[in-house]
Amino acid sequence: MRINFSAIKAFSFVLASALALAACGNVSQNVHKDGLSADSMVWPKVTDTTPMHRGGTFPNRENLMRVRAGLNKHQISDLIGFPHFSEGIAGVREWNYVFNFIEPIENGDVVTCQFKVLFDENKLARSFYWLPESCARFQKPDPTPAAPVTTDRVTFSADALFLFDRTGLADITGNGRAQLDELAQKLKKYADQIQSIRIQGHADRLGSDAYNSVLSQKRADTVKAYLVSQGISSDLMTSQGRGSSKPVTECTDTNRSKLIACLAPNRRVEILITSTKGGTER
Numbered sequence: 001m002r003i004n005f006s007a008i009k010a011f012s013f014v015l016a017s018a019l020a021l022a023a024c025g026n027v028s029q030n031v032h033k034d035g036l037s038a039d040s041m042v043w044p045k046v047t048d049t050t051p052m053h054r055g056g057t058f059p060n061r062e063n064l065m066r067v068r069a070g071l072n073k074h075q076i077s078d079l080i081g082f083p084h085f086s087e088g089i090a091g092v093r094e095w096n097y098v099f100n101f102i103e104p105i106e107n108g109d110v111v112t113c114q115f116k117v118l119f120d121e122n123k124l125a126r127s128f129y130w131l132p133e134s135c136a137r138f139q140k141p142d143p144t145p146a147a148p149v150t151t152d153r154v155t156f157s158a159d160a161l162f163l164f165d166r167t168g169l170a171d172i173t174g175n176g177r178a179q180l181d182e183l184a185q186k187l188k189k190y191a192d193q194i195q196s197i198r199i200q201g202h203a204d205r206l207g208s209d210a211y212n213s214v215l216s217q218k219r220a221d222t223v224k225a226y227l228v229s230q231g232i233s234s235d236l237m238t239s240q241g242r243g244s245s246k247p248v249t250e251c252t253d254t255n256r257s258k259l260i261a262c263l264a265p266n267r268r269v270e271i272l273i274t275s276t277k278g279g280t281e282r
Contacts, residue, residue: 027085028118031093035118035126038094043114043131044085046098053084056098056112064099064139067117071125076117093119101138113138147276149195154183158202158219158267167218169225180223183271184230190275197237198272199224204263205244217241223269 029040046056063079071079076095083095097115113135118127130136161176172180187194201216201223220239228234244266251262 027087027096028094028116031118033121035093035120035124037127038118041116041129043116044096046112046114049084049098050086053098056084056100057081058101059097059099061101061138065141067125067128067139069124069126069128073119073123073125076125080115093121093123095119099135099138101135103138111135111138149274149276152273152275154271154273156180156223156269156271157264158269159264161223161269162219165215167215167222169222172222172226177226180226181230184227184232187227187232187273188230191233193275194236194273195276196274197227197232198274199227199237199239200270200272201239201241202246202266202268202270203242203244204260204266205247206260206263209243213241213243215241216243219269223271 027044028038028042031038049056059080067076067079073095080097084097087095095117097117099113099115101111101113103109103111114131115135116129116131117125118129120126128139130139156176156179160179161172163171163173187197199220201218201220203212203216205212207215217240220241224234224237224239227237247263247266248268249263249265251259253259253262
């Protein structure tokens with residue numbers, strides 16, 4: 001008579017598993033009938049898992065996110081398997097697991113978490129707990145990726161915004177007010193997307209550096225003040241005078257009138273708007 005040791009070994013494993021799933025009792029003390037809590041929540045030691053679950057397992061995240069209140073034990077086991085400790089099935093109102101996750105992907109760290117399911121008196125899952133609590137994030141969908149951040153540049157001619165060599169609110173031209181009003185309306189429309197507004201004043205190279213620095217700063221401050229008067233939050237805005245340090249055109253004219261006209265693009269106010277969701281669509 002030949003003895004099939006392989007069959008005996010397989011049977012022994014099945015028998016051991018069955019015994020493990022018999023009623024060995026809850027770990028926590030007095031799980032309430034509604035399955036929402038217990039008199040004392042107790043976590044088993046990670047080292048006390050059954051041999052087949054030693055070290056924990058890597059669960060299917062999609063299945064884990066499907067675990068919810070109202071599922072019975074067979075449905076829970078179909079999604080995430082049977083408990084990792086010798087707690088049993090019949091008469092047991094608590095299942096415990098040890099799950100491993102890799103987060104973040106960049107460095108490949110393994111995060112080990114304990115997961116607890118409490119069942120009500122009808123053996124339906126009612127509440128779920130994590131140790132540490134921060135591990136609950138693994139039962140939720142991954143956060144939506146942050147919206148891309150863009151920076152849009154709006155350029156106004158200083159000659160169009162201000163009267164010649166002037167810097168105050170009363171010195172903004174009618175055309176300049178119309179342009180700033182239009183910008184203010186767009187900024188308010190996309191207010192929830194805007195992160196910052198940087199207002200930069202620029203001057204041409206005519207005049208001293210000190211004079212141009214003051215002139216460009218005052219114009220930037222005035223544009224900021226005007227936008228605030230139109231309902232744009234001052235907390236979003238900063239103003240800066242760049243003087244003649246950032247020219248966009250170089251001119252070699254010797255005739256002063258022609259030189260002034262040639263340098264006009266350098267006399268400007270630039271507004272840099274940093275926002276999400278594709279900017280303010282200007």
